[in-house]
Amino acid sequence: MQNNMQHKLITWYQENHRHFPWRENENPYNIWISEIMLQQTTTEAVIPYFKRFMETFDTIDKLANASLEEVYKLWEGLGYYRRAKHIHETAQIIVEKYHGEFPNTYEDILALKGIGPYTAGAICSIAYHQSTPAIDGNVLRIISRVYLLKDNIALNKTQKKITDIVKELLIGYDSSAFNQGLMDLGATICRPINPQCDICPIQSHCLAYAKNQQKVLPINIKNIKHQEIHYTTGIITYQNQILLIQNPAGLLENLYGFIQYDIESPYRFVEEFEKQFHIPLSIVAHIDDLKHVFTHRTWYMHVYHFIINVPIEHLYTLDEIEKLPLSTAHLKVLKAYLKSREF
Numbered sequence: 001m002q003n004n005m006q007h008k009l010i011t012w013y014q015e016n017h018r019h020f021p022w023r024e025n026e027n028p029y030n031i032w033i034s035e036i037m038l039q040q041t042t043t044e045a046v047i048p049y050f051k052r053f054m055e056t057f058d059t060i061d062k063l064a065n066a067s068l069e070e071v072y073k074l075w076e077g078l079g080y081y082r083r084a085k086h087i088h089e090t091a092q093i094i095v096e097k098y099h100g101e102f103p104n105t106y107e108d109i110l111a112l113k114g115i116g117p118y119t120a121g122a123i124c125s126i127a128y129h130q131s132t133p134a135i136d137g138n139v140l141r142i143i144s145r146v147y148l149l150k151d152n153i154a155l156n157k158t159q160k161k162i163t164d165i166v167k168e169l170l171i172g173y174d175s176s177a178f179n180q181g182l183m184d185l186g187a188t189i190c191r192p193i194n195p196q197c198d199i200c201p202i203q204s205h206c207l208a209y210a211k212n213q214q215k216v217l218p219i220n221i222k223n224i225k226h227q228e229i230h231y232t233t234g235i236i237t238y239q240n241q242i243l244l245i246q247n248p249a250g251l252l253e254n255l256y257g258f259i260q261y262d263i264e265s266p267y268r269f270v271e272e273f274e275k276q277f278h279i280p281l282s283i284v285a286h287i288d289d290l291k292h293v294f295t296h297r298t299w300y301m302h303v304y305h306f307i308i309n310v311p312i313e314h315l316y317t318l319d320e321i322e323k324l325p326l327s328t329a330h331l332k333v334l335k336a337y338l339k340s341r342e343f
C-alpha cells in the first residue's frame, strides 16, 4: 500500500470531499463557471448564483446568445463584474472558434478571456484529468507549510517554485482528486489561521508541523497600495423616477449606478451636475455615509438626495430599476435611500 503524501491526500479527498453542485459532473463548462464565480467569493455565496446561472444558461450557446445585461443581472450582488463580461465574451469565442465545445488543451483554455493559470489548470485537471497544477492561495499556503518554505509566497519566484513542486507531485497521480484535495484541505483543515493539524491527513509529511511553524507560515507580504476615494453620491429624482447612468468603462463597466463625483460637498456636486447636464438641481437631504471595499480601493460614499424639476434621459421607476444590473456598492446606496423614505 502506498504511503506517500499524494496517496494520503487523494484517499482523504475521496472519503471526505465537500459536495457542491459544480462537482456533480466533470463538464468543463460547469467547472469554468464555478471557478470564475469562486474567485473573490465564498463557496456558500456562490452556490445559489451558480444554480441560477446554470438553470438559465444550461449550454454555452445559450450564454453566448444572451445579452450582456441578462448575464449581469444574474451576476448582480456577486461583485467584480468584469468576470461576467469575460464569461460572456468567452462563450461567444467558444461558439465561433470551437463550435460551442469547450477547448481541451491548457494553452487554448489559458488564451480565453478572464482565464488565468489557476483556472486553466483547474479545468484541465478536473474536467480532463490532465496533469496540470492549479495554484491558488490554498495551495501556496499548504505547500509552503509542508515543505517549510520561508520565502514570501506573494512573490512570483516563490509561486514558480511552488508550481514546480506541485508538477512533480502530480506525476503518476489523479490530478483531479489531488488538486481538489488541496483545495478542500486548504478550506477546511490547513486554514490560514489555526490549522487543524491534529486531524490533517498529511501531517506526517509536514515539515512546518514537525518544527511547530504551522502558525507562522506562509510568509505572505503584499506590497499593494490601497486607494481610498471619497465621493458625493447623488440620488437624483424626478417625481417617482430615479436617475441612473450606465458606467461606460472602468471598475464597474456597463453596470448602472448613481451619479457621483469625487468631491466632498453636496453643494459642489450641484455645481458639477449643472455644468454637465445644464439643468438646475436642488439638494433635499443627507441620506447616509456608506463604505464599500474593493480589492485595491475603498469608496466612501456620502449620499445625498437631490431633485430635478424637468425630465431628462436615464430616469427609471423602482420597478424598472429592479430589472437593471446595479453595482453592489450602489445597491447599498439604493437600500439606504429606500430606508430613509420609510420614516
Ligand code: SF4
Pocket: 142, 145, 146, 189, 190, 191, 195, 196, 197, 200, 201, 202, 203, 206, 208, 209, 214
Ligand atoms: S499538518 Fe498542519 S500545517 Fe501541515 S499541512 Fe496539515 S494542517 Fe497544514
